[in-house]
Amino acid sequence: MTRYAITGASGPFGRGVVGHLLAQGVPAADLILLSRSPDKLASFAAAGAQVRQGDFDDYESMSNGLRGADRMLMISALKVGFRIPQHTRAIEAARAAGVGHVVYTSYIGKEPDNPSLAVVDHRGTEEALRQSGLVWTSLRNAQYADALVEAAPRVPLRTGEWQGATREGRMPVVTRDDCIRSAAFALLAPDTANRTYNITGPECLTYQAISQIIAEVADFPIRWIDVTPEERYAFFDAMGVPREAVPDHSVDAIPWSSDDIVSMEVGIRDGWFDIESRDVELLTGRSAQSFRDFALSRQTDLRALVAEGAGR
Template sequence: MYLITGASGGLAKTAAEMLLESVPADQVVLTTRSPGKLQSFADRGAHVRYADFAVPDSLEAAFAGAERMLLVSTAQVGSRIGFHRNAIEGARRTGVEYLAYTSIVGAGIDANDAIVCTEHRATEAMLRESGLRWNVLRDSQYAEAVAYFIAPGAVARREMVGAWGEGTVGFVAREDCAAAAVGALLGRGEDNRAYEVTGPEELTYRQVCTMIAEISGVGIEYAPISDDEQYAIFDAIGVPREYQEDMSSSPIPWNSDDMVSFSRAIRVGNMSSLSDAVQTLGRRSPRSMRAVLEEAASTWPPAGAALQPAPADRVEEAAR
């Protein structure tokens, strides 16, 4: 049987839909902390089970009978490593033979000190030492994170401000990441290998800014800033610098150390990558950044409009 963790989340739910196009529903196990959110999958014959990585005792029953597993990384900076350790150990104990893990581009560079990359790098090391057959899927930055979170502010303010400099990113559509992950789960990859999962081209944020301006018809200035200036912006709106277990008082669900270190990694070239993994594993052509931006454009505000907080589901879907 095939198992996907965190299946009520955006990437995992998309992967579940794709997996059901290839295998019978009774061969699919979907785990989540909120089984009620997956009733439609249960109605189609998939096995929906409760699992919480923070509760290791819940994992044996959740993973029982699964042979091939997709571990979709959690979004909780600061607790991610421990949760992933519990999931990998639970998989090993219950007889899972193969595990694919969604990591991030840049995790394979030891000098890359972006917090998100150091946490994924630690999980990759645990997976290599687990005794399981494995694949690591190092996803590039989601194109949707730009299209639905950064672009609206750039259009409204006529300015795109950030500490990304002129570093390049192989922005990738989330559904393409899901397709690659399902391909690995189905055995299309080479065991015990990391795959970098990217879109069809590498772009700087300056180039993306130009695209947003062209699509919106609004003149937008690209404004590179330093790490210290980025911290000051986050400080001013009440974003904590370090990870906190309760981020409910923050206007953004990520701490600024995480976000600034990620921007710096882009700026210095540690997030640059281009690959054919979407084609190889997902058997599809990856969507372009422009295509994702054009799809999102109807949600952008007019220039000068007041920005509204992003919906909670969109925030969750964009989390790395």
């Protein structure tokens, strides 16, 4: 009997993975679900899962919460600049608790000179896993299509303008559900030890192409504007987005720092994210959904954003 621990299990990603594991026939009693807010997992506890307190900022809660687990899905923390100490603490707790295999939700990107601060965080975590002596699997998830449909277009669908410092650089996008399915299968698979997978959609796109797909699906004209990194910083400064990451901040559905966003856009511009992969299909047996198809599935929501902007 194998017991599976999932960190951040009360969030959308964690809950999705739990649902896939149960659908694959994993008994609820074999699931150890960690969260800073265990009460949010009451429905899974009622089904028989073990629900425990687990906070990346609290080593004791992690080491106690992971006891009895054989495999662990470590869902990445959100904030750039905070991840490496948080993840290292969780890895040390996993080793102390006797966990044998850690599957980690990392981030796409070439190295070693990628300027993206997010990539720096995730490669630091991958190195900590390699040095831990634990068996590991790294799932390098691409940019979520969900964020590019739900959050990124909010301003463009009000103003008709979408700006960025990415120029003609291309990047892959992937739906959160494809990442969730990949994580669930990687956690269960017997042959993913010490392997890295690039979890991407079927194609790489420029941000200009992404903006035009959104425009077509929303039936609202959007003009793409190339700007410099300095102009991008000024845009976020005007919105009140901090340059460096702080523990809690969100402006207009953007819960990140401008250093995070701009460094990633420069990385896209310079080709550090131009990676295509079929690893979603390799892991799950099903092809990843394209960005256009995903956007079409959210057409009603996009057109509602247009209507909301028109009413202001």
